[in-house]
Amino acid sequence: MSIFYHVVATLLILAEYLPWLVLTASVVSINKCPGSSLGNRLYVPASAVNSLERVTFRLRNEFKACKNELHFASELRADTSLKSNDTIGEIGLKTIDMSYFTTDGLLRHGSDYYYPEEYCISSFSGGNVKATVCKPLCKRNRPCIRKCCPIGEVMDMESAGCKPAGGKLWSPVLYTNETHNLSDEEREKIRPHFINLPPSCKYSNGSASEEYSSIPLRPLRVNEYQLETIPMRLLKDGSLIYYAITDKWETIPKDLFCIDGMQNFGEVKSYTGLPSDQIVFSCVDYYTANQRR
Numbered sequence: 001m002s003i004f005y006h007v008v009a010t011l012l013i014l015a016e017y018l019p020w021l022v023l024t025a026s027v028v029s030i031n032k033c034p035g036s037s038l039g040n041r042l043y044v045p046a047s048a049v050n051s052l053e054r055v056t057f058r059l060r061n062e063f064k065a066c067k068n069e070l071h072f073a074s075e076l077r078a079d080t081s082l083k084s085n086d087t088i089g090e091i092g093l094k095t096i097d098m099s100y101f102t103t104d105g106l107l108r109h110g111s112d113y114y115y116p117e118e119y120c121i122s123s124f125s126g127g128n129v130k131a132t133v134c135k136p137l138c139k140r141n142r143p144c145i146r147k148c149c150p151i152g153e154v155m156d157m158e159s160a161g162c163k164p165a166g167g168k169l170w171s172p173v174l175y176t177n178e179t180h181n182l183s184d185e186e187r188e189k190i191r192p193h194f195i196n197l198p199p200s201c202k203y204s205n206g207s208a209s210e211e212y213s214s215i216p217l218r219p220l221r222v223n224e225y226q227l228e229t230i231p232m233r234l235l236k237d238g239s240l241i242y243y244a245i246t247d248k249w250e251t252i253p254k255d256l257f258c259i260d261g262m263q264n265f266g267e268v269k270s271y272t273g274l275p276s277d278q279i280v281f282s283c284v285d286y287y288t289a290n291q292r293r
Ligand SMILES: *[C@@H]1O[C@H](CO)[C@@H](O)[C@H](O)[C@H]1NC(C)=O
Pocket: 083, 084, 085
């Protein structure tokens, strides 16, 4: 009885002083690469995690080799602007070339986010990681979607920049066509690959353009009777269709737009996660339906 009491008391003390260890240990599993000398746990300092909290991942040996493997060595560095209130840039799209973990066990490398089963860690020390990732093919049933802001952030309309989404993650509804959206179960199977990049727009002379059109999907009140937005649907192949001035649904290829959640738009302050609380930046001139490439 007293031994039991001591064990419980010790656990309670541990739980009090090391909540990060107790709460996060063995929650998220990631993979170590075949032949890696890493143990069963990976302790990641706050400096390498997007939320700036240290995490402990459980390490498994279940990485499956793939055709599109990419090996890299990189310093993992969290995006410290997540914790600040600074507005980033005037156009508001934030793209950073950084590698770090998210608390959910995603690995960001460059602009790409990899799910735990899509990468493995060979070594990790002093914030430097050696890893192997499976580059996605971005094919029909595995869309690659450009997310305007880093994961964990959405577009904040008041500051016109990316801001932390207050814990609610943006997760887009996917459609098969203009009328039919995927059920939660169908959606679950797809798991889009997210890339934090702005649209690749070009002027007619071929030079890169950062003049994006932006369309909030929550209708704006134009006058007492009229609400206005452009109907848009993100398709399960990663392209976007919109109801154009031509009275037809037109397609925007996946590289010519980015989409994200939005907050602080009109009377809605915090991020709701609703499909209407999304914004699309694209290379399209909606008045002519031309795609500025
Ligand atoms: C950011 O702004 C919010 C709301 O204005 C405030 O509550 C928070 O403390 C600010 N954070 C920092 C790091 O300044």
